[in-house]
Amino acid sequence: SINVDYLLRAHRNHKGVSLYEHLAMVINQISKDAKSKDCFENFEKIMDFVEKNHFKYKAPLSDHEVNHPRKVKSEIHEWLEDSIAFLRKLPPRSIPAPPLPKDAKYAPNLLLESRLFETVGIYFGEEETYLLNKAMLKLLNETNAVSVRFWGKILGRSRSYWVIEGQVPADNPDPLPLPYERFGQGVNALTYWVANDVQGHWHELPAISPEHIKRARTAKHIMTGHLNAKVDVYPPFPGVEKHYLKAQIVRITYSTVIAPNNFYKANDEDATKIEISEEFAMPGTEELKSLENWVHVHPNILEAGRITHLEPQVGPEEDKDEVMNKILTADPIKERLRPLSEDNPFTGFEANWLVRVHGDTQVFNMADKDEGKSTTYAVLALRPLTWPGACVIANNNTWSHIYVGYGIKAGGLPFFPIAPNDIMVEGVEQDEMPEPNPKNPLPEPLEPNSDDEGKKKDENGNVIDDQDDA
Amino acid sequence: MKLELAILKLNESQQFDQIVFWGKIEGISRDYYIVVGLKFRQQYEFPHKTFFWCNEEFRFAELPPINREHKDKVDGIRTLFSGDHTKVLIKVVDEDDPNRPPDVNPDQQADVDPEKKLLEDTDDEKELKVTPKNFTELDRLAYVIRAIDIDCSVIPVGAFRLTPNHELRYNDEFRGLSIPESENLHNYMHFRNPQTIEKQEYIAREEALFFYDFLDPIDKDLPYGCWALHKDASKTIATIRSLLWPGYIAYHRANSNIFGGVYIGNGIKNVDLPFLL
Numbered sequence: 001s002i003n004v005d006y007l008l009r010a011h012r013n014h015k016g017v018s019l020y021e022h023l024a025m026v027i028n029q030i031s032k033d034a035k036s037k038d039c040f041e042n043f044e045k046i047m048d049f050v051e052k053n054h055f056k057y058k059a060p061l062s063d064h065e066v067n068h069p070r071k072v073k074s075e076i077h078e079w080l081e082d083s084i085a086f087l088r089k090l091p092p093r094s095i096p097a098p099p100l101p102k103d104a105k106y107a108p109n110l111l112l113e114s115r116l117f118e119t120v121g122i123y124f125g126e127e128e129t130y131l132l133n134k135a136m137l138k139l140l141n142e143t144n145a146v147s148v149r150f151w152g153k154i155l156g157r158s159r160s161y162w163v164i165e166g167q168v169p170a171d172n173p174d175p176l177p178l179p180y181e182r183f184g185q186g187v188n189a190l191t192y193w194v195a196n197d198v199q200g201h202w203h204e205l206p207a208i209s210p211e212h213i214k215r216a217r218t219a220k221h222i223m224t225g226h227l228n229a230k231v232d233v234y235p236p237f238p239g240v241e242k243h244y245l246k247a248q249i250v251r252i253t254y255s256t257v258i259a260p261n262n263f264y265k266a267n268d269e270d271a272t273k274i275e276i277s278e279e280f281a282m283p284g285t286e287e288l289k290s291l292e293n294w295v296h297v298h299p300n301i302l303e304a305g306r307i308t309h310l311e312p313q314v315g316p317e318e319d320k321d322e323v324m325n326k327i328l329t330a331d332p333i334k335e336r337l338r339p340l341s342e343d344n345p346f347t348g349f350e351a352n353w354l355v356r357v358h359g360d361t362q363v364f365n366m367a368d369k370d371e372g373k374s375t376t377y378a379v380l381a382l383r384p385l386t387w388p389g390a391c392v393i394a395n396n397n398t399w400s401h402i403y404v405g406y407g408i409k410a411g412g413l414p415f416f417p418i419a420p421n422d423i424m425v426e427g428v429e430q431d432e433m434p435e436p437n438p439k440n441p442l443p444e445p446l447e448p449n450s451d452d453e454g455k456k457k458d459e460n461g462n463v464i465d466d467q468d469d470a
Numbered sequence: 471m472k473l474e475l476a477i478l479k480l481n482e483s484q485q486f487d488q489i490v491f492w493g494k495i496e497g498i499s500r501d502y503y504i505v506v507g508l509k510f511r512q513q514y515e516f517p518h519k520t521f522f523w524c525n526e527e528f529r530f531a532e533l534p535p536i537n538r539e540h541k542d543k544v545d546g547i548r549t550l551f552s553g554d555h556t557k558v559l560i561k562v563v564d565e566d567d568p569n570r571p572p573d574v575n576p577d578q579q580a581d582v583d584p585e586k587k588l589l590e591d592t593d594d595e596k597e598l599k600v601t602p603k604n605f606t607e608l609d610r611l612a613y614v615i616r617a618i619d620i621d622c623s624v625i626p627v628g629a630f631r632l633t634p635n636h637e638l639r640y641n642d643e644f645r646g647l648s649i650p651e652s653e654n655l656h657n658y659m660h661f662r663n664p665q666t667i668e669k670q671e672y673i674a675r676e677e678a679l680f681f682y683d684f685l686d687p688i689d690k691d692l693p694y695g696c697w698a699l700h701k702d703a704s705k706t707i708a709t710i711r712s713l714l715w716p717g718y719i720a721y722h723r724a725n726s727n728i729f730g731g732v733y734i735g736n737g738i739k740n741v742d743l744p745f746l747l
Contacts, residue, residue: 079704121734155711157698157747197703222713222746348549354498388736406716408746 017054025050086199087134090141106147107136113150113400116393119359119379122404124153131198136164139193139202144168151192151253152390152403154245159225161194163249163403164202192249194242196225203227205246210305211238216247222406234420248407254298256390257401258382261293264337274336285376288394289355291340294382300334308333346385346410354383386410476528477505484520487511492521492619493718493733495611497553500525504533504615504733510638516663517638521615523608525553533612550736555608614737621691622712623661624720626652626729628682630661632673641682646726652708655699658720659685666690693744713747716740 008020026047030039039046074080110133117123124132136148145166154161168191193202219233223241231237231244265277274297287293299307309327343352359378382392389405477489486507495502502523510517521533631641651657664670666686673684688697688710698711706725712718717735722728740746 076704076706083703155698157695157713158700160700199703220742220746356499 015054015056017051017056022047022051022054025054082199086131090138107133107140108149108400109133110136110150113398116379116395116398116400117391117402120381120391120393121358122391122402128198132162135162135195135198135202139164139166143204145191150402151249152401152405154194154223154249154403154407155405156223156225159196161196161223161225161245162198164193165249165253166191166193190250190253192246194227194245203242205242205249208239208243208246208250212243212247213251213301213305214303216244216251219244220408222408245407251301251409252387252390252403252407254301255296256384256387256392256403257297258294258340258392259297260288260394260399261295261339264295264297266336282396282398285357285378285380285394285396288380289357291351291353291355294340294353295337296340297337299336302333303331349385352385354385356381356383472528473503476524476530480505480507480522480530485509486520487517490730491732492615493735495551495614495733495737496735497551500553502551502553502555502611503528505530506619519619521612521619523555523611523615525555533615534608536609536613536616550738551607551611555606555611557607558605611737617739618715618718618733618737620660620662622715622718622720622731622733624658624688624697624710624731625661625685626722627657627659629727629729630685631682632679632684634679636673644727646724646728647708647722649705649724652722652724653699653701655689655697655710656687658688658710658722659683660688661685693747695747696743714740714743 005020008023009018011019029046029050033039033046110129111126114123114129123129132150136150139145139148143166145168148164148166151163151165154163188207192205194205195202215235215237218235219231219237221231221233221237221244223229223245227240227242227245229241231239231241237244260280260283262277263280264274267275283293301307302309309324309331340353341351346352357378357380360376363376376396378395380394382394384390386409387403387405388410389407390401390403392399392401394400473491477491481489484507487510488508490506490508492504492506495504502525505522507520507522508517509520522530523533524530626647628644628647629641630638633639646652647657662685664673664685669684669686677684691697691714693714696712696714698713700709700711701707702709706723708722708724710720710722715733715735718731718733720729720731
């Protein structure tokens with residue numbers, strides 16, 4: 001049953017008058033007018049009249065309340081506080097600074113580089129770029145990083161990741177279990193910090209194993225933006241979103257970071273290492289348009305998910321070198337510093353990279369010390385087709401990399417999910433046999449007695465003798 | 471700046487209530503800039519949209535209507551736009567064309583003759599047959615732009631209202647969604663002729679005049695989860711990104727009447743989306 005009294009008192013109009021009070025006043029008004037015969041016809045008018053002319057006394061604000069109004073926190077209050085704290089001057093280092101190697105701490109001037117990216121069409125806005133620069137300086141201040149660079153942004157479903165790449169010196173890292181490559185080497189050579197908000201906390205991504213890379217190759221997934229979210233793919237991914245994110249970032253970096261020819265040269269002693277060569281002249285825009293003048297900087301990631309092969313574990317009969325050779329022919333380590341023109345061309349295109357010139361292509365003659373040479377202020381954009389979203393820009397002074405995208409490799413063909421394995425055939429079911437117990441030997445199955453045919457039998461074949469009443 | 475001038479020039483020659491920069495489709499060698507002209511007045515229920523395209527020379531031309539014949543094949547084309555709008559994507563071989571180049575393969579010569587014989591029988595039907603047009607990149611552009619416009623084009627609830635004449639108008643009273651409201655995908659609608667039966671009946675019943683949510687909401691779009699709503703750090707600006715057409719972004723600033731949407735991308739639909747979510 002509905003409590004009418006409660007209902008009437010609960011409904012209030014915007015002036016705070018409850019329905020109960022209102023009806024009471026209307027009836028009061030009618031009772032005053034008892035002699036008039038038009039009460040019913042004029043009912044609506046009376047109701048309206050009462051509503052409009054009702055006066056409710058509200059105590060005026062006291063002196064104290066007017067002079068000291070209560071502060072109501074605005075909706076953006078928290079963000080304001082965070083931003084102000086973020087932009088404060090950096091405190092002195094809390095952990096001791098790492099010893100500076102020959103090339104001291106380096107963070108690029110993002111504001112200058114972002115102007116180049118703006119010409120190509122990738123721009124986060126002046127404010128955001130300044131905040132990113134500040135975040136990079138903070139990372140240098142607070143961690144062991146020797147140099148940092150803005151890697152890019154990975155877009156996600158509910159949040160996105162800003163990614164900063166850094167070089168952390170790897171003396172005495174914690175040992176990782178074997179298939180993992182050592183921290184500071186191989187796929188774990190560079191460290192990555194991610195954040196959802198530039199001003200927020202930057203999380204360092206963990207080291208990854210070859211298994212993560214192998215499974216990330218088959219998984220096609222848009223990230224949600226939460227680092228510990230499950231990666232729901234088939235075949236299942238052994239890890240959570242932060243591992244998948246790191247695997248994709250490493251794959252993208254190792255495929256798309258390039259340098260002009262002759263900037264790096266192979267180390268004299270160890271062909272797998274490279275160093276910056278002393279004689280290097282930045283080629284002009286015309287030369288840079290050709291893909292032969294660009295080389296890959298990082299080694300290729302093997303099918304096994306590492307940079308170098310593990311020492312194979314061989315049986316006593318096998319020759320270790322032979323096994324190693326077999327592994328190498330199946331999964332070769334490519335030469336370092338290979339030019340872009342040798343990359344497998346993307347389906348339907350001649351090469352794997354798109355080259356486009358943006359901006360002012362007018363050729364100018366240089367003055368003063370560079371007399372005789374010509375230059376243009378155009379910006380060259382190189383985009384790989386296998387990783388849409390990555391971009392390398394170059395002009396006559398410098399070059400720089402960035403990635404903005406969902407972290408998905410382009411295939412050309414539509415995605416086909418991998419079929420699960422065949423269901424195994426069930427084994428033949430064996431008949432149940434009673435447990436053999438030497439103390440109670442099994443009764444031997446008696447031959448069916450012809451007398452017993454019409455009688456009931458229990459499960460062992462013994463005749464149920466229900467005529468026995470004793 | 472050249473874009474602005476070209477848009478103003480367009481405004482001179484044609485009378486639109488509003489011209490909006492729709493977006494940019496990036497190709498290999500060149501990009502296409504698209505603007506759309508909206509005519510609200512005297513249009514029943516939904517403004518008429520006319521699309522114009524141009525490349526970097528900024529001379530706008532009207533986008534041709536969709537070539538219905540090859541409509542189904544377009545979804546299968548997943549390569550980038552080249553930038554050359556005359557590039558032929560699907561070549562149609564006209565059997566009645568006397569200038570048709572002979573088949574190159576000599577082994578097939580024997581097959582050609584019986585085919586020709588058949589064609590001669592259908593001589594009287596020749597005049598009725600419409601010469602099929604080659605499917606150029608411009609046609610693909612026309613199809614892709616209209617597909618994106620139908621699937622995307624997001625506006626916040628309350629930005630438009632229906633007048634008693636069933637014209638769509640900007641709502642001058644629109645104060646914007648509040649901060650918590652702008653985080654909910656249900657408060658955004660498609661700026662297109664309502665396609666769900668529910669909304670069409672709503673309009674037919676004349677209730678749409680008093681409420682603002684008479685267009686299709688975006689949270690019912692399939693595949694579920696194809697819209698990504700992000701708030702910026704201060705929580706006042708909401709950006710909605712489409713995962714089906716990567717490159718479409720709609721934005722709205724809470725508590726203000728600033729909203730809009732733009733597509734900047736390569737014009738390829740992300741058909742793998744159901745597998746990625």
